[in-house]
Structure formats: C-alpha cells, structure tokens
Amino acid sequence: MGLASARSVALAGLDGHVVEIEAFTGGGLPRTVLVGLPDTALYESRDRCRAAVASAGFSWPDKLVTINLLPATLPKGGSHYDLGIVAAVLAADQAVPDRILDHTVLMGELGLDGRVRPVRGILPGIMAARMHGFDRAVVPMDQVHEARHVAGMRVTGVASIIDLARVMRGQPVLEPDPPTQEAVETPGLLDLGDVVGQAEAKWAIEVAAAGGHHLFLHGPPGVGKTMLAARLPGLLPDLTTTQALEVAAVRSLAGTLSSLELDVRPPYADPHHSASVPSLVGGGARVAKPGAISLAHRGVLFLDEAAEFPARVLEALRTPLEQGSILLGRTQQQVRYPARFQLVLAANPCPCGQAGQPGGQCQCAPMRVRQYRDRISGPILDRIDIHQQLQPLRRSLVHPLAGATESSAVVGARVAEARARQRARLSGLGWMTNAEVPGPALRSVLPLPQGLELLDEAVTRGSLSARGIDKCLRLAWTCADLIGKDVPTRTEVRLALALRRGEPGLREVA
Ligand SMILES: [Zn+2]
Structure with a gap:
C-alpha cells in the first residue's frame, strides 16, 4: 500500500x-x-x-x-x-x-x-x-x-x-544552452517615414497613439490605409512588465509564445475578413483558445476592409469593446480572456472602391453603396473616436524628393511625452490614457477646456451626437497633451471636432 x-x-x-x-x-x-x-x-x-x-x-x-x-x-x-x-x-x-x-x-x-x-x-x-x-x-x-x-x-x-x-531524488538536471534567437520582423519595426504623403492621416495616427483612441481610416484602395495601420504599434510606448506578462500569458495559451525574452512591444493582430467568429473572439471545440481580439490585448486590432467582415463577426466585438474582456461559454465552465485592444478599421467607400473619388468611375448602384456603408453598425461606429479620410496621392507627392517625412522614432517620442502628461494628470484616478476616462469624470474631475460652445453648436446643428461630446473632450485633451498645453483651448476643441467628424483641413487648423 x-x-x-x-x-x-x-x-x-x-x-x-x-x-x-x-x-x-x-x-x-x-x-x-x-x-x-x-x-x-x-x-x-x-x-x-x-x-x-x-x-x-x-x-x-x-x-x-x-x-x-x-x-x-x-x-x-x-x-x-x-x-x-x-x-x-x-x-x-x-x-x-x-x-x-x-x-x-x-x-x-x-x-x-x-x-x-x-x-x-x-x-x-x-x-x-x-x-x-x-x-x-x-x-x-x-x-x-x-x-x-x-x-x-x-x-x-x-x-x-x-x-x-x-x-x-534531489539530483541536478543538465540544461541545454538556450537556442540563439534570430531577430524577427515585427510590425513595430515598420517606420512611419516610409509612408509618402498623407500628412493628415499621419497626424490622426499620432493622436490615436497618444491617447489610445479607436480609429477608422476611410479611403479608396491603394492610398496607404494598411501601411499606416501597421505602423501604429511602432508609435506606442513599451508595455509595463505586468502588461507584457499578460500579453505573453495569452500567447502561451494560444501556443504562439516563442520569444525567450519578455516581449515589451504592444501586439498587433490583423485577422482577414474571412475569419470566423471563434478565430476572432476565441473559442473552439475542445479547448477554448484565445482569438485575435485577445492576441491584440494591450495592442492594436486592425480590421482591413472592415465592411467585408460578416455582420455577426463585427457584432461580436461590441462586448469586448465595452468590457475589455470576453467570456466564452464552455460545456463544463466559462472562461474569460482579456481583450483590451485599440481598434483600427479601414474601409473602401464602396465595393469597387471608387465612389466619391475625383475622376473615379464607380460602377456600383447607389443602393449597393449605401448598403456597403451600413454594414458597419452604429454601435461599433459609435465607439470609434477618430474618423480619417485618406485621399489618393497627388503626383507631386509621389516624387521621391517630395518633402521629408518624420520617422516613427520622432513621432513616437512626442507620443511618449503626451502619455507621460496623461499619466501625471490621471495618476491616482486609475486611468492611463485619455481614451479610458469615463464621460462623467471628463466633466467633473478634470478642468473643462475652453471653447466648449463649439461642441454645443455642433450638437445643435446635428453634426455631433451626445456621446460624441465625450469623444471630442478626450480627443481635445490628447491634442493638448501632444503640444504640451495644460488644458485644451478652443484650437484643440476644433481639432477634436474635425478628427471626430472626419473633416479634412486639419493641418490648416493646426
Ligand atoms: Zn463603387
């Protein structure tokens, strides 16, 4: 016995x-x-x-x-x-x-x-x-x-x-030498300086990175939406050790943890529009594996050609966007995975991509164009802070000598400074970025920006929803953080409105 x-x-x-x-x-x-x-x-x-x-x-x-x-x-x-x-x-x-x-x-x-x-x-x-x-x-x-x-x-x-x-038995075990690891090409290494033109869209990406805002890139095919989205993680600051461990733990469960060192760069996931609901949000027959939204936890989730995703797949994003996690039902028990990601959507204006383009030859019926745009539902769109229109490049900008562009290192340094200002302001309140600050706290805990009458006017004219006011306040704070102002002024409120409503001409305002 x-x-x-x-x-x-x-x-x-x-x-x-x-x-x-x-x-x-x-x-x-x-x-x-x-x-x-x-x-x-x-x-x-x-x-x-x-x-x-x-x-x-x-x-x-x-x-x-x-x-x-x-x-x-x-x-x-x-x-x-x-x-x-x-x-x-x-x-x-x-x-x-x-x-x-x-x-x-x-x-x-x-x-x-x-x-x-x-x-x-x-x-x-x-x-x-x-x-x-x-x-x-x-x-x-x-x-x-x-x-x-x-x-x-x-x-x-x-x-x-x-x-x-x-x-x-208390005897030693011989450990082999750790394998030497080859450098892996990650989206974080892609440089913003490689993208020609699109100064406004780059500014929108910078604001999104600085405040942790969700972003929608609208525009015809081939204007650089995917290139820009893939460069967002490279602008984000390193993760804290606790955050990096969370990210590594999710990868461990998915079976994709490979690096010997703890990876402190924010993750990037870009599932294809043919992805199933389980591969996006998690699940599976025998073992509930984490999906793309959890692999993007503490990083960026990019949905390219967002209107091509089936409605039920996009709708599955609603709860994680609200709660920062996803609960998956199993036969014997439920499991919860973290899913606090920054969402970036990109979409063409219509199925052929040419609607509304100067000189564009859109072949789509007006009804189809409308249906295409309606495929991304209101509740999802409502969570997006920044809408950015991208225009086709003008020939002068395609020229190799046309205007030097800033590298990710330069923009990333501004983002890091803006993040530091947010941490200092929000320390003790439990938030790290402007995007996380709840509506009531924007109006009662933080000082009120100047120029709020601009938002009132926009609501009266019907060009801004009530929820949009909070989004504009958060964006105005991020714009102020980026240029080192203590409180947003009329200029930042106007910039925020333009970012929220996807209006062109931002640079003139700035
Ligand atoms: Zn079309």
Missing part, C-alpha cells in the same frame, strides 16, 4: 487553480483508475503515463492504482497533468522519494517514449501557482524560459521521466 500526492494547475482562461493529484496503490486486481472530473484528453493520460513509465525503464505498479484529482468538482482538461500523475504514482510506489512534491507544481505532457513534451498555458499556469504560494515548478525542458518569466519561482526543466526522477 502506498499513498503520495503531487500538484498541477487547472486553467480556465488565464485563471488557474492548483489541483492535487493523489495516487494510491495497493489492494484489488492490477488496474488503473482515474477519477475527479477529467476530460477525454486527461482520461487518456492513464494509458500515456503507463507506456511512458515503462519506456523510461521504470515499472508501473502491478497493483490497483487509483489516481484522484482534487478538488473533485473542478473540471479538469488537457494533457499537462501527465507529469504530476507519474510523479505521484512513482512516489506512491516508493520508486522515488516524495519530499519535493508538497511544495512543487508540475506541468507537462508525456510521449509514449517517456519524453516530456511542451504544453500550452505554462506561463499562466505557473503564474497562478505562484499566486497560490508555490515557489517551485517542474516544466518541460523546452519551456523553462517561459516559466522563468514568473518572479519568485524556482523552475526546473525536465526532458524525460528520467530527469523527473533525478529532480525528485
């Missing part, structure tokens, strides 16, 4: 609970029983573990083996319990000592050959274990760097069951 217990983590989204794996050997006919609300992948663990233990040169107890996962009411899924199950069984059978098991969490899947294979969710799993007071973890050797992002956790990598046995 033997009894031992090991620990692993059950993940629901980014939240994790420590699971106790009890193994009891003895009595009854030789067989293995697994209880405690396992899903199919976990149930198969029984057979995987037996084969892996035999391949590694150990023997599976020739007795009744009962494996119990606690708490029994918590749904448990996935294949990462293998390592904990084998540790508990070998300890219960007294093949290896159990002294490290009560303060260690184990995560990892086993191959039939006894090797330990990587699993999704190592980072959020180890973060959860740390939060629950654990300070030691055993993970697949390939994912040691991922688990080591968690401060205060002693992490040991194991490549096989033989390594696991060494760790349990």
Whole structure:
C-alpha cells in the first residue's frame, strides 16, 4: 500500500487553480483508475503515463492504482497533468522519494517514449501557482524560459521521466544552452517615414497613439490605409512588465509564445475578413483558445476592409469593446480572456472602391453603396473616436524628393511625452490614457477646456451626437497633451471636432 500526492494547475482562461493529484496503490486486481472530473484528453493520460513509465525503464505498479484529482468538482482538461500523475504514482510506489512534491507544481505532457513534451498555458499556469504560494515548478525542458518569466519561482526543466526522477531524488538536471534567437520582423519595426504623403492621416495616427483612441481610416484602395495601420504599434510606448506578462500569458495559451525574452512591444493582430467568429473572439471545440481580439490585448486590432467582415463577426466585438474582456461559454465552465485592444478599421467607400473619388468611375448602384456603408453598425461606429479620410496621392507627392517625412522614432517620442502628461494628470484616478476616462469624470474631475460652445453648436446643428461630446473632450485633451498645453483651448476643441467628424483641413487648423 502506498499513498503520495503531487500538484498541477487547472486553467480556465488565464485563471488557474492548483489541483492535487493523489495516487494510491495497493489492494484489488492490477488496474488503473482515474477519477475527479477529467476530460477525454486527461482520461487518456492513464494509458500515456503507463507506456511512458515503462519506456523510461521504470515499472508501473502491478497493483490497483487509483489516481484522484482534487478538488473533485473542478473540471479538469488537457494533457499537462501527465507529469504530476507519474510523479505521484512513482512516489506512491516508493520508486522515488516524495519530499519535493508538497511544495512543487508540475506541468507537462508525456510521449509514449517517456519524453516530456511542451504544453500550452505554462506561463499562466505557473503564474497562478505562484499566486497560490508555490515557489517551485517542474516544466518541460523546452519551456523553462517561459516559466522563468514568473518572479519568485524556482523552475526546473525536465526532458524525460528520467530527469523527473533525478529532480525528485534531489539530483541536478543538465540544461541545454538556450537556442540563439534570430531577430524577427515585427510590425513595430515598420517606420512611419516610409509612408509618402498623407500628412493628415499621419497626424490622426499620432493622436490615436497618444491617447489610445479607436480609429477608422476611410479611403479608396491603394492610398496607404494598411501601411499606416501597421505602423501604429511602432508609435506606442513599451508595455509595463505586468502588461507584457499578460500579453505573453495569452500567447502561451494560444501556443504562439516563442520569444525567450519578455516581449515589451504592444501586439498587433490583423485577422482577414474571412475569419470566423471563434478565430476572432476565441473559442473552439475542445479547448477554448484565445482569438485575435485577445492576441491584440494591450495592442492594436486592425480590421482591413472592415465592411467585408460578416455582420455577426463585427457584432461580436461590441462586448469586448465595452468590457475589455470576453467570456466564452464552455460545456463544463466559462472562461474569460482579456481583450483590451485599440481598434483600427479601414474601409473602401464602396465595393469597387471608387465612389466619391475625383475622376473615379464607380460602377456600383447607389443602393449597393449605401448598403456597403451600413454594414458597419452604429454601435461599433459609435465607439470609434477618430474618423480619417485618406485621399489618393497627388503626383507631386509621389516624387521621391517630395518633402521629408518624420520617422516613427520622432513621432513616437512626442507620443511618449503626451502619455507621460496623461499619466501625471490621471495618476491616482486609475486611468492611463485619455481614451479610458469615463464621460462623467471628463466633466467633473478634470478642468473643462475652453471653447466648449463649439461642441454645443455642433450638437445643435446635428453634426455631433451626445456621446460624441465625450469623444471630442478626450480627443481635445490628447491634442493638448501632444503640444504640451495644460488644458485644451478652443484650437484643440476644433481639432477634436474635425478628427471626430472626419473633416479634412486639419493641418490648416493646426
Ligand atoms: Zn463603387
């Protein structure tokens, strides 16, 4: 008779609970029983573990083996319990000592050959274990760097069951040298200076970056909407360590976390208009994987040709835009993923892209043009702060010598200064950017800008909605932050109105 217990983590989204794996050997006919609300992948663990233990040169107890996962009411899924199950069984059978098991969490899947294979969710799993007071973890050797992002956790990598046995006996395990990482081309490295002309649109992108505002780029094909959107992340400041860990944890769950270092650049996701609702917001048959909106968490979500997205896909964005997260329903439980992203939409004026263009030959029926524009619903449009019209380039601007343009480094420095002003003003209030400040606080907590009568006039004339007033106030603050004014004046209120209503001529006003 033997009894031992090991620990692993059950993940629901980014939240994790420590699971106790009890193994009891003895009595009854030789067989293995697994209880405690396992899903199919976990149930198969029984057979995987037996084969892996035999391949590694150990023997599976020739007795009744009962494996119990606690708490029994918590749904448990996935294949990462293998390592904990084998540790508990070998300890219960007294093949290896159990002294490290009560303060260690184990995560990892086993191959039939006894090797330990990587699993999704190592980072959020180890973060959860740390939060629950654990300070030691055993993970697949390939994912040691991922688990080591968690401060205060002693992490040991194991490549096989033989390594696991060494760790349990208190012997060292040899770690291979970390692979040298090649530089990866990211959207953050794209430079604003590469975009010819479009000075107004660049200003709109700068304001969006400075205040964290959602942005809509309107214009015919080929004017640079996609190029500009892809350069927005490069203007945003680095993430804080906490934010970077959130981003890495989502990537870990999606199985796309590859960098050895913690990536502090804001992420960028640009799903195609043929993307399904699950690939955009998250979901999936067996495991609820995070979607593009969560992979864009703390960064930019760009929907190119936004009017081509099916209505139900766009509508799925409404709740995350309001709440900064998404709740996905599962059969056994619900999982919540973070989804606080900056939305950038781009759209052509009509299906052929030529409507309203000087000299354009639009072939679309007026009805179709209207339907095309209506495909992005009011509630989504209402959340967009900045509307920017892009015009086709004039020949003079296409000339290589036509006007030097500012690089992302220059614009990014102004954005960083504007962000610092916001942090100083909003410190203690719980917000980081102007876009996050709720309407009532704009009018009661912060000083009121000059020139508010411009907004009243716009509402009276019907060119601005009531919700639009708050958007204009936030934009006016961002414009003031960009030029270092303490409080917005009439000039910034006028700029904000033009940005909100997508009016040309911004530069003349500025
Ligand atoms: Zn057309």
